[in-house]
Amino acid sequence: MHVTFLGTSGAIPTTERNTSAVFLRRAGERFLFDCGEGTQRQMMRYGTGFDVSHVFLTHLHGDHVLGLPGLCQTWDFNERELPLAIHTAPGTKSQVEALIGVIGTRPSYTVAVHEARPGSVVVRGDGYEIRAFETEHRTRSVGYALIEDDRKGRFDREKAEKLGVPVGPKFSQLHRGESVELDDGSVVHPEQVVGPSRPGRRFVYTGDTRPTDTTVEIAQDADLLIHDATFGDDNAERARPTGHSTAAEAATVADRAGARRLALTHVSTRYGGHVAPLEREAREVFDGELYTPDDGDEFDIPFPDE
Structure with a gap:
């Protein structure tokens, strides 16, 4: 399982950070979580390719979806034939369909938009499932967790x-x-x-959210939790009304969940390239592996027993 961070900025892009997008490769499948403006250029820049079967949208704020029309049009220009599934928060299907429609023509390939009900399995694949979970933002929103099945025990x-x-x-x-x-x-x-079964991997992506018990529950023993960390403690009073988390709050979620690794993302432009204070505040709470990824950073998620 391999993650490429395509966009790690908050609501506004900077010269160093694009808006939200995370690319996940597992075996022969490719998934895109959120699709901020310019995501397709990031995909070219960082070599992920465009071979995506599912797009998972956490919510419909522009910094998470404005790259979708252009990407859909590029797939059309490239004569895509494989169907595309787009998953979105409940009550937002028609808006996503309208967003894709702004390119002026229907894509030549099949596009199916599905509403991801929190607590449900939205994708069931070979050896894994992707679940939607409830998040707390200023609009209808969900997060997503890819959870692998247990693996066979070791053969002696x-x-x-x-x-x-x-x-x-x-x-x-x-x-x-x-x-x-x-x-x-x-x-x-x-x-x-044959030894006891061995756990698979767990990848959790929150999108924009306040810290929630639901995230703690779905992120139990997560091998990688990517959590909103828009603000530092110096702007904690802005986090609640805007529906975001501080780095320390994200770290508290990771600590309560027993996550192995935490990636802080959706960093406000006010911190620019100076993320050390965010990491310092998070490390005071969470003693697992911690990152504030830059755009283009890549990460392999190992199995828990490796």
């Missing part, structure tokens, strides 16, 4: 051979959870040679 080849299992298909049968019968009539069961 040495133990299997000692039990008389011949090298070959019976190894695979045991790893699939099937008992096997040996030539002498004895039976070897999976639990004799």
Whole structure:
């Protein structure tokens, strides 16, 4: 699982930071979380490519969606044939459809807009699901969590051979959870040679939000939590009325959730390139791995047991 930060600024882009967008690659699939103005140029600049099957919008403020019409038009110019699924907060489907319509023509490929009800599974894929969860912003909003299924336990080849299992298909049968019968009539069961199941990875993206218990719940043991950290403590009084979080509040969510890694994003332009105070305030609360990514930063999410 590989993350590329395409846009890490707050509501206004700067010369160093574009508006919100995060690109996630998992196996052969590509996902885009939010699509601020200029996202397609960021995709070219940082080499992610345009091969996206699902776009996940957290809410419809311009800094999260204004790149979508242009990107849809570019896909049309490139003769895209694969269908596109766009997920958005409840009650906003018609607005997203209207936003895509501003390009003046219907895309030649199929575009399906789905409303992501908090608490529901919005995508079920091979070995993972993506869930929507409730966030608290000034408008209808949701966050998204990609949660992988548990993986098979480790296969103990040495133990299997000692039990008389011949090298070959019976190894695979045991790893699939099937008992096997040996030539002498004895039976070897999976639990004799396969360890306990191992957890998959958990990626959580909040979009713009106040700190919430719902985020804490969905981010339990998250391998990467990307959380709104628009302000520092010096502007904490602005966070609540604007529906944002401070870096310390984001860190508190990560700490309560037991997240392994926290990325602070949606950084206000008032901090420019000086994010050290935000990181310092967050580190006072959260002792896991912590980042304030720049545009173009890439991150591999390892499995919990690696």
